[in-house]
Amino acid sequence: MESILELKNVCFTYPRSSKGLYNVSVCIPEKQRIAVLGLNGAGKSTLFLTLCGVLKPKSGEYYIDGKQFKFTKKERLLLGKQIGYVFQDPEVQLFAVTVYDDIAFGLQNMGVTESEVKQRVEKYMQFLNITHLKDNAPHELSYGQKKLVAIAGVLVMEPKVVILDEPFAWLDVVQEENMKSMLEKLSPQGMTIVMSTHNLDFAKEWADYGIVLNEGECVEEGEMKQLNIEELIHANH
Numbered sequence: 001m002e003s004i005l006e007l008k009n010v011c012f013t014y015p016r017s018s019k020g021l022y023n024v025s026v027c028i029p030e031k032q033r034i035a036v037l038g039l040n041g042a043g044k045s046t047l048f049l050t051l052c053g054v055l056k057p058k059s060g061e062y063y064i065d066g067k068q069f070k071f072t073k074k075e076r077l078l079l080g081k082q083i084g085y086v087f088q089d090p091e092v093q094l095f096a097v098t099v100y101d102d103i104a105f106g107l108q109n110m111g112v113t114e115s116e117v118k119q120r121v122e123k124y125m126q127f128l129n130i131t132h133l134k135d136n137a138p139h140e141l142s143y144g145q146k147k148l149v150a151i152a153g154v155l156v157m158e159p160k161v162v163i164l165d166e167p168f169a170w171l172d173v174v175q176e177e178n179m180k181s182m183l184e185k186l187s188p189q190g191m192t193i194v195m196s197t198h199n200l201d202f203a204k205e206w207a208d209y210g211i212v213l214n215e216g217e218c219v220e221e222g223e224m225k226q227l228n229i230e231e232l233i234h235a236n237h
């Protein structure tokens, strides 16, 4: 399996805190579905923010397509085209007046023609079953709908890697089922999909590859089928 993203011995600590990532080495295999598992505070979001170039490690290396990423301003700006990040909380991601404008925003900033923007936004609204919401204001939507709009805004840019931070968090049962079927449809044809979740049953059936974090360390990594995540399951119940 080719790795599209790779961290080697990465250490990061938050200012005025001892928490973060400790000597994390992980591979994100290309065009696979990857589940990142771990209890609250394990370091999942910190790992994602590092992969997105937002947090710069204190030490260690980061490779994208085999090329070392140095966290310069220029490299960070370019990274946005390759890696799309969907925050756990859609409230921090949505800001435009209408759903359509929100989804279109990133693409418009990439200098794509308006007709291409329209075509791509419509394609992903259809894919996520949210076309009927296009003229609504984001604040009029349910929490689950907001999550789908935030996901659309990332998918529409067709990044090589899509990172979803806890897509099931705070969803009700119906919204969760809807999110599951979206994730099932989101086949990694041409795309690498990384998701963190507490839903181990879904992760087991959905993911090809798994990464387990605990207190800022990577404690297991490999083919999902081969992972021993029973201990983690017990810890969750």
Ligand SMILES: Nc1ncnc2c1ncn2[C@@H]1O[C@H](COP(=O)(O)OP(=O)(O)O)[C@@H](O)[C@H]1O
Pocket: 014, 015, 017, 019, 020, 038, 039, 040, 041, 042, 043, 044, 045, 046, 047
């Ligand atoms: N901005 C921050 N400042 C200080 N500590 C933080 C900050 N964000 C997260 N942490 C701490 O870092 C650890 C990892 O957090 P996080 O990556 O958010 O975990 P997860 O996403 O797995 O729940 C936790 O102990 C958390 O309290």
Ligand SMILES: [Mg+2]
Pocket: 044, 045, 046, 088, 165
């Ligand atoms: Mg988190």
